[in-house]
Amino acid sequence: MSQEKNSQTMKPLTAASKLGIYLPATPEEFRNSSFTRAQLDALRNDPPEWLTELRRTGPFPRDVTARKLGVSNSGLQRADVADALTTAEIDTLLADPPEWLTRERANFVAVREEADRVKAKDADRRAASNRPAKNRGV
Incomplete structure (x- = not known):
């Protein structure tokens, strides 16, 4: 059974x-x-x-709000955005972005670009270490 x-x-x-x-x-x-x-x-x-x-x-949870605004969750925290925002509130912020939103969006882009740069550098390093070594005068 x-x-x-x-x-x-x-x-x-x-x-x-x-x-x-x-x-x-x-x-x-x-x-x-x-x-x-x-x-x-x-x-x-x-x-x-x-x-x-x-x-x-909405209202949307913090991660969805952050994604819609183009910032990180930490960026919302730094800006003291504690409440869940609705679509109308998000649209208002995007239409006339306050200083904190402009700053956090630029910061988010810079962090993403740096992460992409590091990822590409690591991939290049891995690719180089996987290449066969040339005969060195033997």
């Missing part, structure tokens, strides 16, 4: 994170439930109206 396999469940915060939504903005029923992978997939594949609306207008 085989026992039925128990599905692992995830907490609402984990499910919200995987869906890219801000947990406090979800319906109470969502916040008080646990989810299986199948239930999460069902929400992804056939989202209810509240989920569609939340994804469209």
